[in-house]
Amino acid sequence: MPRFYVTTPIYYVNDVPHIGHAYTMVIADALARWHRLQGDDVFFLTGTDEHGDKIARAAEAHGVSPQEWVDATSRRFVEAWEGLDISNDDFIRTTEPRHHIAVQQFLQKIHDNGFTELGVYSGLYCVSCEDYKKESELIDGNCPIHGTPVELLEEENYFFKLSAFEGRLLEWYEANPDAVRPSSKRNEALGIIRGGLEDISITRTSTRWGVEVPWDSAHVFYVWYDALVNYLTAIGYADDPARFDSWWPAVHHILGKDIIRFHCVWWPAMCMAAGIDPPAHLLVHGWLLVSGEKMSKSRANQIAPSDLTDDFGVDAVRYFLLRDTPFGTDGDFSYEGITARYNADLANNLGNLLARVATVVGSKCDGMGPGADPDSRLAAVSATVVADAIAAWGEGQPHLALEATWRLIRETNAELETAEPWKAEPGPAVSAVLGSALEALRIVALLVSPAMPDTSAEIWRRLGLDGRPEDRRLPQDATWGGYPGGRAVEKAAPLFPRRSE
C-alpha cells in the first residue's frame, strides 16, 4: 500500500495561533485527506515546540512553571486545529519523554560520528531569537527581527560542523532536483549553501528548559536542534526501527518560506551527520499576507482562525486558503477576497447547483433521484476534470485541483440551462438530465472532500448516498455512472447562504 507521511512545522507555543499557521495546516490536512481518499496509508503529524529560554521566561512572568505554561499554551493549538477540522494522526510536543529520548539518541549519533565540537561563543545574544547576532546586522544596536536590545553573552557551546556538509548538500541537491519545491525556493536554499556555511552553536548552558545533552549534562540543546527531530520521534526513531524505516525518508515536510534555512539546509545536513537519509520532499509555501501586509504582532493584524470560521464557516475558510493562492507564492487574505470567493464559487456555483437540482428533482421526479445518463456530455467533462484534479493534488497544487473541480460545476450548471428540465414533462429525457446532474454532484462531493470535508458529507447525504465520501476510493469511485438512482434527494437550506456585504 502506498504510504504518505506529511508534516507541518511544530509551532512555538509562545505564539498565538493565527491564520498563517492555519494556512499551513489546511494545506497539509487537505493533502493528507486526498491521499487517504486514494487509499494510501497516511501519517499526518503536527505539534508544538516548547523549549527554550524565552518560554521559561514567559512562564516565570506568568507565575507558573514552564511545564504548566506549555501545557496551557500548547492546548491553544490543539483547539485551533480541532476548529479547522484538521485530521492529524498525531500531535507531538517537544516536552514529551518520547521526544527527549529521540533527540538524545539522534544527537548522540552525530556526536559519535564526530560532527560536534566544543567551543566558546562570545557574542551579542537576542533572547527572543534564542540566537547570537553579528554586530553588523543590528539596527540601532537592537535585534533586526525583534527590535529589542541584545545582551552580551559568553558561554561554552557545542557546535555542529555544518561547514563540513557544504559539498554533500550540493551533491544531494544535484541528485534530487525535486526534493525542494517549488524550484524558486530550491534556488534560495542553494543560494544559502553556496554562500558558505558556518558551524552552528547547538547547545546552551544559560537555560535548563530543554533536552539535556547526553554526553554533557551542563548543556541543553538549542531549540531548533531539538525541534526538527520531532519528525523522527513520531515515527519511532528511538523505539521502533521497523516502523521508522517504513516512513522515512519518504516524508513530505510542509513549511513556510521563512524557515527554509532550517529545513532545507540544516536539517538535511543533520540527517546526514546522524547517518540517515535526508527528507525526500520539502514543500515550501509562501506567506499569507493580510491585505497585502505581512502579519506581525507589531502591526496587530494577526487574525485568529476562529474569528473567520465563526463568520464564514470552517469549510469556506478552508476553501479560500486552498483555492486562492498557488502553492509557493505569497497569498493575500482580505475580507473582500474571501467574501468574493464565497459568493462566486460557493454560494452562486456549488450551493446554487445543489439547490436547483434538488428542487427540480422534487417537482419532476417526486424527489427520487434518477440514475446518470451514460451518454451525457458531462461524462467526458467529468473524466477530464477528475484526471486534472488527481494530477493537481498529486503535485501539491490544491488551487489547480479546485479550479478543475469547479469546471465540472460550471458545466453542469450550463447543461441544465441548455436542457431546461423544469420546463419539460417528466420522462426519460428529464430523468437523464437530472440524473447526470446528480452524478456530477456526487463526483464533485468526492473531489472537494479533502478541502471541505463537512460540505462533501452534506452533499453526499442530500443526494441520498450511503456511507461517507471519505470511505470512497479514487479514482475508481469517481468514474461516471456511480450514482445509483432511485434515491431520495433532499431539498434543504442553502449550503452557503449568499453574503451581502
Add this chain to the structure above:
RNA sequence: GGCGGCGUAGCUCAGUUGGUCAGAGCACACGGCUCAUAAUCGUGUUGUCGCGGGUUCGAGUCCCGCCGCCGCUACCA
C-alpha cells in the same frame, strides 16, 4: 552590488518550443429568464500585452538597454 522573479482588460491572473494570442474568472452595463441563494442565462465596454530599440515574412512569446516592484544573498570599492 550579485543572483532570481515579476510587470497582459477595473481586480486576480492564463498565455507550451515566436505565426486565430489578444484570453479566463471576478467586477461593471444593458437585456432575457425564473428550476435555483437579488440566483441564473445572453450580449457588451475598457487593454499601445511596463518603456525604447533589435532579430524575423511575422513577437506578450527571442536578443539588448531602461524604468518600476519583489525575493534571496552580500557588503566588495
